[in-house]
Amino acid sequence: MASRLLRVCGALRALRRPPAAPLRPPGPARALAAGGIPSDEEQATGLERKVIQAMEKGQDPYNILQPKRYAGTKEDPNLVPSISNKRIVGCICEEDNSCVIWFWLHKGEPQRCPSCGAYYKLVPHHLPH
Amino acid sequence: MTHQTHAYHMVDPSPWPLTGATAALLMTSGLAMWFHYSSMLLMALGLLTMLLTMLQWWRDIVREGTFQGHHTLPVQKGLRYGMILFITSEVFFFIGFFWAFYHSSLTPTPELGGCWPPTGITPLNPFEVPLLNTAVLLASGVTITWAHHSLMESNRNQTTQALGLTILLGLYFTVLQAMEYYEAPFTIADGVYGSTFFVATGFHGLHVIIGSTFLIVCLMRQIKYHFTSTHHFGFEAAAWYWHFVDVVWLFLYVSIYWWGS
Numbered sequence: 001m002a003s004r005l006l007r008v009c010g011a012l013r014a015l016r017r018p019p020a021a022p023l024r025p026p027g028p029a030r031a032l033a034a035g036g037i038p039s040d041e042e043q044a045t046g047l048e049r050k051v052i053q054a055m056e057k058g059q060d061p062y063n064i065l066q067p068k069r070y071a072g073t074k075e076d077p078n079l080v081p082s083i084s085n086k087r088i089v090g091c092i093c094e095e096d097n098s099c100v101i102w103f104w105l106h107k108g109e110p111q112r113c114p115s116c117g118a119y120y121k122l123v124p125h126h127l128p129h
Numbered sequence: 130m131t132h133q134t135h136a137y138h139m140v141d142p143s144p145w146p147l148t149g150a151t152a153a154l155l156m157t158s159g160l161a162m163w164f165h166y167s168s169m170l171l172m173a174l175g176l177l178t179m180l181l182t183m184l185q186w187w188r189d190i191v192r193e194g195t196f197q198g199h200h201t202l203p204v205q206k207g208l209r210y211g212m213i214l215f216i217t218s219e220v221f222f223f224i225g226f227f228w229a230f231y232h233s234s235l236t237p238t239p240e241l242g243g244c245w246p247p248t249g250i251t252p253l254n255p256f257e258v259p260l261l262n263t264a265v266l267l268a269s270g271v272t273i274t275w276a277h278h279s280l281m282e283s284n285r286n287q288t289t290q291a292l293g294l295t296i297l298l299g300l301y302f303t304v305l306q307a308m309e310y311y312e313a314p315f316t317i318a319d320g321v322y323g324s325t326f327f328v329a330t331g332f333h334g335l336h337v338i339i340g341s342t343f344l345i346v347c348l349m350r351q352i353k354y355h356f357t358s359t360h361h362f363g364f365e366a367a368a369w370y371w372h373f374v375d376v377v378w379l380f381l382y383v384s385i386y387w388w389g390s
Contacts, residue, residue: 035284037280039283040357040360083134127132
């Protein structure tokens with residue numbers, strides 16, 4: 001279990017910088033051949049496999065990790081991934097604010113939160129199929 | 130293929146919750162029928178339905194997780210929470226029986242002779258079979274940890290051996306305890322001593338059997354290559370449950386067998 005948490009932390013760090021080396025641990029290519037127990041690399045399937053493969057590429061298409069934090073300025077807007085042309089954003093303007101500011105973010109020019117003015121920009125992307 | 134944008138598992142419609150509820154109804158009413166009308170038919174039907182429900186529901190979970198890949202990290206996290214909450218509820222279940230034991234044994238009534246063990250009760254010697262049982266369960270805790278580490282280190286042979294050894298120790302405990310039950314000089318009908326002893330140790334024994342069954346299922350899955358070195362939550366859940374069973378025994382041993390003798 002610890003190794004899975006470490007992998008998530010590793011992925012988190014990898015998302016903040018381009019991955020220099022693959023996250024696969026060094027060792028025999030087929031763990032099944034070496035010790036007899038398969039690895040996720042060999043045996044994971046379905047959505048689990050897609051998540052693992054995306055994480056290794058530094059992507060998080062299924063929004064497992066916390067959204068990345070940006071400065072929220074015009075030059076460095078919060079980038080909001082979306083599979084369509086708009087997505088609902090909930091802005092917590094200051095830490096511990098209980099009133100969440102909800103608004104639709106549309107593709108195109110960055111929009112500002114009506115309360116704190118932070119910039120948000122939609123980044124359309126496709127789900128891995 | 131999948132068109133969801135989240136990593137959670139929206140389960141397909143399933144009949145097993147309904148058959149499980151039916152089994153619960155049949156077993157409870159069957160118990161009443163057995164007590165009052167000497168008929169075991171309804172209860173037998175209930176047990177059969179429960180067995181079939183468990184087999185098919187958990188078989189489906191294995192299919193969804195291992196063969197279809199629905200158990201992503203967030204799904205696994207939810208399963209972990211679920212198992213921990215379930216074990217916590219079982220802890221409270223046992224707390225009730227320990228409460229009953231201490232309530233009766235700390236202030237023994239005049240009907241018992243004002244003493245504990247009550248007059249006329251010859252308790253089992255805690256340093257004979259019960260001590261062996263303690264050693265057996267503690268050893269099984271070591272072997273299951275060995276199995277887990279072997280699994281994480283991709284060592285198939287040692288995983289299988291250690292898991293098999295854990296199961297054998299669990300079965301050894303059950304056999305020993307069954308023999309103790311047969312040979313005990315007192316019965317469940319022997320006042321509050323008998324009641325607290327056999328209900329507490331009896332439910333514990335049932336949990337040992339449940340835990341051993343869970344471990345046997347894990348052994349079968351391990352042999353069939355279901356577990357990977359990083360993803361084996363079924364095994365971890367079984368290990369948590371087994372450690373819980375061990376801890377309950379330690380409390381039973383110290384409270385009922387040792388202090389209570």
